[in-house]
Amino acid sequence: MKLPHHLTIKKGHLHINGHDCVDLAEKYGTPLYITSEDRICEQFRNYQNALSSRYPKNQVLFAAKANGNLAVLRALAQLGAGADIFSSGELCLALDAGMPADKLLFNGSSKTPDDLQLAVKSDVIVSVDSLDELYQLDAVAKAAGKTVKIAFRVNPALKIPTHPKIATGLASSKFGIPHKEIPTAYKKALTCKYVKPIGLHCHIGSQILDVELFAQAAEVMVRIAKELTTIGVNLEFIDLGGGLGIPYHHDTDFAPTPEDYAAKIVPIFKEGIEACGITPELWVEPGRSLVADSTVLLTRINSTKSAHKQFANVDAGFNLLIRPAMYDAYHEVIVANKADKSPTTTYTVTGPICESGDILAIDRQLPKIAAGDLIAVLDAGAYGFAMSSQYNSRPRCPEVIIKGSLVGLMRRGETIEDLTINMTRPPWQQ
Ligand SMILES: *Cc1c(COP(=O)(O)O)cnc(C)c1O
DSSP states (O other), X not given: OOOOTTEEEEXXXXXXXXXXXXXXXXXXXXXXXXXXXXHHHHHHHXXXXXXXXXXXSXXXXXXXXXXXXXXXXXXXXXXXXXXXEOSHHHHHHHXXXXXXXXXEEEOOSSOOHHHHHHHHHHTOEEEEOSXXXXXXXXXXXXXXXXXXXXXXXXXXXXXXXXXXXXBXXXXXXXXXXXXXXXXXXXXXXXXXXXXXXXXXXXOOBSSBOOHHHHHHHHHHHHHHHHHHHHXXXXXXXXXXXXXXXXXXXXXXXXXOOHHHHHHHHHHHHHHHHHHHTOOOEEXXXXXXXXXXXXXXXEEEEEEEEESSSEEEEESOOTTTOOHHHHHOOOOOEEETTSTTSOOOEEEEEEOSSSSTTOEEEEEEEEOOOOTTOEEEEOSOTTXXXXXXXOTTTOOOOOEEEEETTEEXXXXXXXXXXXXXXXXXXXXXXX
16 A cells, blocks of 8 residues: 555554654553654645745645644744634634734634624634624624624535535535625725725635635625725735645545645636736645654454454544544544554454444455454544444543654543543432
8 A cells, every 4th residue: 555655664564754653652542643744744845845946925724623732733824824713713723723813714604793803803714704703804894993804615515526515615605604695794894984895705615635625715805806806805814724634545545735736726716816917825725635644543452253254353443533434534544563564354443332334444355363462454544533422431542643763642631530520410319
């Protein structure tokens, strides 16, 4: 199986950035999320270089929902990243990680009054998703005696061939304002005294492997930018969103790189803004493609079973990685302590959760395995821990992060006590 260069096999063991996964399992226990900070930083720089060599006025925003660990956000903040944030929680994490407010775009189709107040108070930019939200935001800013900078989220109504649960730019999507209604929305925003429209935003979906779709979205966006310029909107940035996919099937998927992506979209962007006579910043918001391949989820086999097929029952399930159950997602798996043995047997890797859908990997060719062996689930850094739960009353596992020769805990494992920490006795049970 093809491996990214931070994953290597030495003496039969899978290593991440030179660290033996078998040793890490001994030291920290399993299940365990292991992240390479070096890999995240490398991929962030790939984005920066790909954009900057073509158009220096750019900003890469990390989509914080993909991986909300502060250590990850801090590493990216140090490289100059901003963030696409989707909740008050993500807003606070991004600020805490050291990202400046003017690099934070508060997105979301259903913001609460508290969200709007926090956005205004924190001076972040708001991606407004409806006219209702626009007027609410104007009122909140007025009450706070401030002006809030905004973009509108455009729904470009493109057909996106990705999993329906992660296609966000379809005409029928819940996100954004239909592209035809966008000029009207900006005209309304220009009449609001406490709102200043400075940007234009879209995000068409996730795990997109065809750069042609990003090109189509960019075409729609620059066309709208032209219209907005003529009605007097002064665009300071155009944000083309995230969504670049990764090769989850290592040997058969082809995934464009940040370089391929930039080579496709930047010329369209540049031609479009030249036609408008403006020089806004170009923003992009990658999530998955920045962090997915940085991380493995290491899980130990509790037992094997030969029923109608061979099962490997492991200690991590959809409580820790829900993508296979939720999106039928494919993740490569490697037997981390037998990584040099040839595959001889077909196994289905199943989690410990009381649901028949709790399957991490179906019908994979693996070497002969036994209880105690370690399975590494690859490409688990995006929408992995971030979507974890305590379902079945299972404490979440720890996360470690690697930087060069150093390994450090970035989240301690939860304990049984943590399960009840927020529970309270109702008065009649005292
Ligand atoms: C989720 C999301 C992203 C990131 O998507 P990826 O597919 O992880 O790159 C970017 N922008 C917005 C608005 C999002 O909701």
